[in-house]
Amino acid sequence: MTAEFLRAFKRPRAHVAARRLYQRPAFAMLAVILASLCSSLAGAAPPPAQGDEVQIIVKGVAVPYSVFGIVKRLGQIPGVAKVDFDMRHGLADIKLLPGAHITDEELRAAVKNASYTPGDIHWVTPNGRTVTAPKAASPPQ
Known part of the structure; x- marks a missing residue:
C-alpha cells in the first residue's frame, strides 16, 4: 500500500467531523435559530403582535x-x-x-x-x- 492511500484512510470521515460540529454549543444555538426561522416561513406563524x-x-x-x-x-x-x-x-x-x-x-x-x-x-x-x-x-x- 502506498503512503498516500494510508494518509487518506486515516483522515477523519465527513460524518465524524460533522458529529464533532454538532457537539459545539454555538452550533446548537444556530440550529435552534434556523429551526425557528424555517417554522415561521413554513406557515407556523408566531402569535401576532398585540396592539389595541x-x-x-x-x-x-x-x-x-x-x-x-x-x-x-x-x-x-x-x-x-x-x-x-x-x-x-x-x-x-x-x-x-x-x-x-x-x-x-x-x-x-x-x-x-x-x-x-x-x-x-x-x-x-x-x-x-x-x-x-x-x-x-x-x-x-
Missing part, C-alpha cells in the same frame, strides 16, 4: 339587522372594549382593553357562533402597522 385594535372581515353579511349579532358575539370576548362594524366592507373593527390578549381562534369562533364566515384578521400594532394573521386551516373534506 384588531380588524376581522366577516363574509356573508347582507342586511343591517344581522350586524347586531356579530357585534354582540365579538363584544362578549373578554378584553374587548368596543366593536364597530362597517357594513359596506364587511369589516369588524374591535378596540381592546389595555393589556388584553385575544387569540385569532377566539375571534373566528365568535364570528362562527354568530353564523357567519370569518375572513382575514388584521392586527393593528401599537406603532400603527397592520399585521395579517395566518388563515385558519380548513377541515379536510
